Amino acid sequence: MSTTHHTLGLVQIPRGMVWADEFNWAEVDRAAEYSITGALLIDAAVRQAGRPITLEGSDSAGWITRATLLQLQALAQDPDATHALTLADGRAFTVSFAPGTPITATPVARPELPPSHHPYVATVRLIEV
Numbered sequence: 199m200s201t202t203h204h205t206l207g208l209v210q211i212p213r214g215m216v217w218a219d220e221f222n223w224a225e226v227d228r229a230a231e232y233s234i235t236g237a238l239l240i241d242a243a244v245r246q247a248g249r250p251i252t253l254e255g256s257d258s259a260g261w262i263t264r265a266t267l268l269q270l271q272a273l274a275q276d277p278d279a280t281h282a283l284t285l286a287d288g289r290a291f292t293v294s295f296a297p298g299t300p301i302t303a304t305p306v307a308r309p310e311l312p313p314s315h316h317p318y319v320a321t322v323r324l325i326e327v
Contacts, residue, residue: 204253205284206293209269211322213286214260215253218321223249249326251283251293257306261317267303268314270322274300280327296323 204211228242255261273281274295283291295301303320305312 200288201286204286205282206270206322206324207273207281209266209273211253211266211270212255212260212262215255215262215320215322216260217251217285218254219250219252225249247325247327250296251291251324251326252296253322253324255319255321257319260319261306262303262320263314264305264312264316264318265314267301267318267320270301281324283324291326293324294327296325298323300324 201213203213204215225245226242227245228240230238230240233239253260273279280292280294283293285291300323301320303318306317306319309316
């Protein structure tokens with residue numbers, strides 16, 4: 199089932215914003231070190247949460263309106279909130295906004311007083327919880 203947009207809570211995000219770091223995360227975390235005898239010790243554990251989901255637009259696709267950015271900023275203000283994220287392809291995740299700067303955006307062109315429908319190239323940083 200494919201739709202024309204992603205959904206974060208009730209906010210619709212353009213489907214052209216792609217999951218940029220989808221394959222930059224491993225569910226199993228491994229660490230290796232040598233013991234005092236010289237044997238290799240490998241510790242492995244399944245990560246329970248924390249997968250990054252970074253949705254990015256580009257100069258040629260995935261533009262997001264100023265009004266939608268303001269809605270996302272409002273959602274990001276609650277530090278303890280979790281949200282349902284449904285991607286346009288139907289996959290669903292429970293997420294929160296990533297620490298640091300969860301949303302960055304640059305206007306397309308440079309209007310002095312951008313209207314609510316003005317497009318932006320944005321990055322929305324989320325983590326799976």
